[in-house]
Amino acid sequence: MTEKIERDLEGIINKSPAVVFLWRNSEGWPVEFVSKNVNQFGYTQDDFYSGKVIYEQIVHPDDLERVAEEVINNSNSDVSNFVQEYRIITKSGDIKWLDDRTWIRRDSKGNITHFQGIVLDITQRKYLEENLKKSEEKYRLISENANDLISVFDEKFNFEYVNENIHKSLMGYNKEDLIGKNGIILIHPDDQNLVLQSFKELINTGEGLVIARIRHKNGKYVWTETKGKTFYDTMGKRKMLLITRDITERKQSTQKLMESEEKYRIAYEHENFYKDLFTHDIKNILQGVLSALELFKLKMKSMNEEIKNQDLFNDIENQISRGSNLIKNVRKFSEFDKFNKKLGKVDLIKTIENAFENVKHYRKEKKINVTYDLFSESTIIYANNLLNDAVENILLNAIIHNENTIVEILIRTTAIKKDHDAFIKIEFIDNGRGIPKYKKELIFERGFNQEKETTGMGLGLSLVKIILKVYKAKICVEDKIPGDYTKGSNFIILFPEVSV
């Protein structure tokens, strides 16, 4: 019966993963008994019984010293059993982790005679533990080196984890300042309701986002954006992982942008106000002056009275025309960007002819002779309807700044090559008072007023330059007779040639 029980027990042991050992308390821990299932490590019972394999030989060399020390320490204490974890080397050379539970056997005098143990292969568990440890280490490393504040909270919004380095550097807090404390105390009073609402939403939906001010340890508030996710810890408890970013700079930029937009809006409103002032009110004033003047002249005529000072009336009319042109040019300047800059093919000569028709009566007291010297009857360039304004301004310039009774304007076109590029060159050569050398570039600048005591040019030539720039054309002015500006001017424009 006893033998049968022993056989049954041995059968049960051999089918279990636990290997039973009985070691003698001698050098090398010789094995007096080992269960048959030691073969899971590649060894046989005989390997140990014959002394071919001594137990300490299979203990991993790196662990042997520790294992031996623990055995001695436990042997010298009052304990009757102890637990060890260490590695052995299997017969095939693999390494296995063992959980070794050992009972100490003593004789009647208390001397240790044997160690009786059960060892379990825990290699798989050790492997998982090692991987978990590595994984935790990796995430801790990421967390500690992140640029964002990373925190874990319980369901009551209490801090459980913070990446301390970042909390310290960005918010001034140590781990001890936060762990166990409620997060809401750091939130700006005005944002607390919003944050609590977002926290509830996070718990309900598993995700959340909130922008709020958090108090720095120095008392100042920092604008932050926090994203949250819920997860369950190993104990099955729900936790909140929050990643918080300092968005103070972004907030400040947004604020500056809003302020800038407001300034721009106000400036735009002012621009419209002044434009309206020019285009409506001043025009009405000019209309009043002109109408009164004309009415006076009409009445004088109807009364058959000769108007004595015809020149005076003409001057007043001219001044009104100048004012009116100035207003038009201001409007064009202010709206230049809004104009349709789409270019198409335009006949330059026809444009010049039309422009001349518009300006030829500008000085009624003068006779204006325009002659053409054209390399072609039709010259096509890329431009738009603003070309007419540009040409009118150039022609007006030749008419206004001219004391001669007969204004002579020669318009000459030629096809030229310059730096391998083809251009249409057009010259407006007049017999006006001319432009001194130092003024030749200035006259195209905005704000330049040629001679304040006479007929200023307003925005005329600066507008011309801007319009021509759109056509990739260039303008300059030279003397009609080189070296003697007093004989008249030559306004030269180079238009890129249009390939037909």
Add this chain to the structure above:
Amino acid sequence: MARLFIVEDNESLRFTYIKALEIYGHEIIGYATNGHDAIMMYKDFSYKPDVILLDHRMPIKNGIDVMKEILEMEKSTKFIFVSADIHIRDEALRLGAISFKEKPFSFEKLHNNIKKALSQKN
């Protein structure tokens, strides 16, 4: 010459328009100082004007709206806009104005436009 109805809120301009156009030989059958009165007066004309000189920016109702309402009553009405608001030029012409005079303009040119409108009518 033409029978004219002048709609202009600016008193001094209205005065000079009337006096100058009378010298040019036109008959001023009436004038209005705002858009609302212009429409009321037009309805009351038993003999409608040949041409209406119409400002745009006026109290109560602007020139564009005045023109729309009058054209609904009488499609053949001739309007010459006399306005400083150049930005409404295209709209005015599209809706039916026969001419747009941007202020400041000369009476001689306005007179020519009226003559042209009259010839179109006849």
